[in-house]
Amino acid sequence: MKIHHLRSATMLLTLGEQRLLVDPMLCKAGVMPGFKLFGGGRRPNPLVSLPSGSEEALAAATGILVTHRHPDHLDEDAMRWIRERDLPVWTNPQDAPKLRKKKLDARVLTSDALGMHSETIPVRHGRGLVGWLCSPVSSYFLSCPGEPKVYLTADAVLTPELLQTVQRLQPDVIVAPAGSANFGWGGDILFSVDELVTLIQKTESYFVLNHLESLDHCPTQRHALQSRMEKEGLAQRVFIPQDGQTWSWDER
Ligand SMILES: [Zn+2]
Numbered sequence: 443m444k445i446h447h448l449r450s451a452t453m454l455l456t457l458g459e460q461r462l463l464v465d466p467m468l469c470k471a472g473v474m475p476g477f478k479l480f481g482g483g484r485r486p487n488p489l490v491s492l493p494s495g496s497e498e499a500l501a502a503a504t505g506i507l508v509t510h511r512h513p514d515h516l517d518e519d520a521m522r523w524i525r526e527r528d529l530p531v532w533t534n535p536q537d538a539p540k541l542r543k544k545k546l547d548a549r550v551l552t553s554d555a556l557g558m559h560s561e562t563i564p565v566r567h568g569r570g571l572v573g574w575l576c577s578p579v580s581s582y583f584l585s586c587p588g589e590p591k592v593y594l595t596a597d598a599v600l601t602p603e604l605l606q607t608v609q610r611l612q613p614d615v616i617v618a619p620a621g622s623a624n625f626g627w628g629g630d631i632l633f634s635v636d637e638l639v640t641l642i643q644k645t646e647s648y649f650v651l652n653h654l655e656s657l658d659h660c661p662t663q664r665h666a667l668q669s670r671m672e673k674e675g676l677a678q679r680v681f682i683p684q685d686g687q688t689w690s691w692d693e694r
Pocket of ligand 1: 515597
C-alpha cells in the first residue's frame with residue numbers, strides 16, 4: 443500500500459494491482475471561484491498548483507475513485523483528462539448515472555469490483571441543511587489480500603454512524619480530510635480538529651490527513667494540526683503529507 447498525496451483530496455492510492463487516482467482536482471491554481479461564502483477570506487481556488495511529480499503519478503493510474511461530485515474532488519480538467527484516457531471511474535450508485543451523462547465510464551463500486559473486497563458507506567458532509575445540500579458523499583473501505591485495510595472517510599463530519607463504521611471495519615489505515623472546511627455559514631462541513639482527535643483516540647488505525655492548505659474555505663494549517671497531534675500523544679499514528687509526498691505502509 444502506498445499513497446502519493448498530490449493536492450487537497452487528490453492522491454494516487456496503490457493497493458495490490460490497483461493504482462487508483464482518488465478524487466482528482468487537476469486544474470491550475472486560481473481558476474475556480476472561492477468556496478468561502480461568508481465571513482471573509484474568499485479567494486480563487488485552488489490556492490496552490492499541483493506539485494512536481496504529479497504527471498508521473500497521474501500516468502500510473504489504472505482507474506479513478508470518486509467520493510462525490512464537488513469540484514474539489516472531480517473538476518472539469520480531471521473529467522477531460524479521464525475521458526482522453528478512457529479510464530474507469532468507480533463511484534457510488536447515486537453519482538454513477540450523473541457521471542455517465544458527463545461521458546465518463548462511471549461504474550458503481552460493487553463489493554468485488556476491483557478484485558478486492560470493498561464497501562461503499564454514505565457519510566455526512568456537514569450537519570443540518572448544509573449537510574443535506576452537500577450530499578451525497580460516499581466513504582470507501584478497501585480490503586485487498588496481503589495489504590493493510592484502507593478506509594477513505596471522504597468529506598465527512600464525525601457522527602455516531604461513522605464511529606460505528608470504523609469500529610466494525612477495523613481499518614489499518616484511515617485517510618481523512620482535516621481542513622475543517624466551512625462556508626462561513628451552517629457550521630463545519632469536514633471534521634473539526636477536535637473531532638479528528640476523538641476519531642484517532644477511538645481507533646488504533648494509522649491516519650493520513652489531507653484536504654489541507656489548498657482551498658480558501660479550509661482554515662486548518664498543517665503545522666497547527668501536527669502540534670495538536672503531538673500534544674495529544676497521537677503523532678506516531680498520524681501522517682500529514684506535504685503536496686507531492688508519499689507514504690507507504692512499510693514506513694509507519
Ligand atoms: Zn472537499
